[in-house]
Amino acid sequence: MNRSDLERNHYMLTGRLGRRGYDWWWHSFTGHHAVTGEARAFFVEYFVINPAVSPAVVAFGQPPVGQIPSYVMLKAGSWGAGSLKKQLHAFHPVANATIATDRLELSVGTARLTETHITGEVSHSQEEVAQHPEYMSDSGRMRWDLEIDKKLALNVGYGASAFFRRLNAFTMFWHAEGMKTLYRGTVTIDGEEYRVTPETSFGYADKNWGTDFTNPWVWLASSNLTRRSTGELLADSAIDIGGGTPEVFGVPIGGKLIVGFHHEGVDYDFNFSRFWTRSKTAYRCTETETEIVWHVTAENPSHALTVDVRCAKEEMLLVNYEAPDGGKRHTKLWNGGTGTGRIRLYEKRGARTLVDDLDMRNIGCEYGAY
Template structure:
């Protein structure tokens, strides 16, 4: 949500028509903050995930809780190894319908907390350009709100699919480097609205206060919507880089790559004003991206997950290598709009690595830039049918 006239229409609530019955909309804000007590730096996220709002506007419905309560006769049938007529149909065809606020932190001891709302509680205040759900506000340049999940909540409702904890935030932000949609189809759209964004404010996580400083916030904002989220899902992005060639911090550089769109990625990369974009819009474009995500065993520091991307665009080749420590990653779950107990399970963490930019000269490659990458968002996910 923001200031650019080009992207302003994407800052609005976009689920219309059939997408209100079978569709999703996801806004994501990611930023770094420092503990006021210890100085430790951590990567936080706040997300808004809307799914099938037109199906059950007055009650938040989670498809993961779709079994009927067992009656005494059902229990007897189950113990006998047979199925009652009633129990034979205990799987109700439930489609999810709600507005979810998801907040948390990556890294060691990372966690996520989920707060589900009925879609009728989601509103737009036109004169202040503010989206509101519960006590959470999503403004054109600010965020505020809180999510609290107790251990008792999870015992009663394991379908909340999150951790116990509490997080609150008071933030302002500005999108410094913006990007128009990189993938825009009738059934799906993804736009990294703020590939490089600046945040400021405070975050409280389980009673510990964190300070968000503009110069070190390394912020990122994107938005997607459509019939269903991508699966397989692949995402890497960062706005914190230092040139190995010059030794200087690259203050006006960032990149974001996401997919898979028919097995492919879309990408926006900006290295000190030199921009490279792969949109996969036309069938005759020769741009190509080769990508992979694999697990590596490293006895010195445990298992690591390795993201590799090689972009071939015209006369240029861009290679990205990022690593995350397996022990510092965790899975976030998203219900698919089609229900069927199907979850998109995204493994995510904060990574480091390198990026290289080459120019083709005949059969040779000339190295234009070689940089260290820090504080990168690294994610990979697939759908999985659970709860059978």
């Protein structure tokens, strides 16, 4: 499970994916206000869609334009209650970007993405976003400059191998090169500076690519795990959960998750695509008036896992994406970075024996269905 594969982080939009496909690199982390020390959760994403459709001019799928979308988008913002919650988008023609195919390197304007460094800036006035609903953006300004140190990877296995990538077997591919990532640097948002340090960044980095988005859409991730009995922070641990309804060659496979749990040097892998491991997963996501709640179970012949997470809706975003065909079917995709939860790991030898009981914080979380 915990096997780095930098090739999966390369740019994928060649061949037919260039005309009907997306590729994105996601980063999320926590920073602290330079003056008050207040914690704030941030995200940055570099997103490319249909690069061969309209390389010279940005094309939007949303009204009032209504075309097949084609652009490079910088998505950045933060989670939290009230004014702390923000989603900002900046768009560039694909022709203005320099994107390597043999390594992770993307540059557009002042923004840059590599395996070890991200920089960029997004800025919109209230007048701009009011005049351009196709931007799907809030108003504000955010600038970031961060060094990256990826410590643990979640490799989903042969399902995202070169062979299945060539066949475009899955509608939505996933690779988490940084299920535990340390960030260092600064973020300035609406004039307020935040400092990001490795020990308290509780960071995460992954990527998705394909021809459409899964429905339902489920994601949970945290590297801020503490033992309930002692309060000890587990420095070599992280969990990452993703899936919903994968599609293989256009055929939906309902209720499937990939669950990767790295627990103090030991990997516990619950992956439906590794059928020989006889893993089983199940999940339930519910929406109350104030929260989104996730309950996940996973087991294989030797171990079982239960994961319970909740996140306040007032601190979450309804995150915005256009699909490659121009549609925006996920109109209620809840996305957060301040979730809290609990992990219970069991060993199965006759009766189940509790191995560890952990609290989770700074959880990246997502749920949406249409």
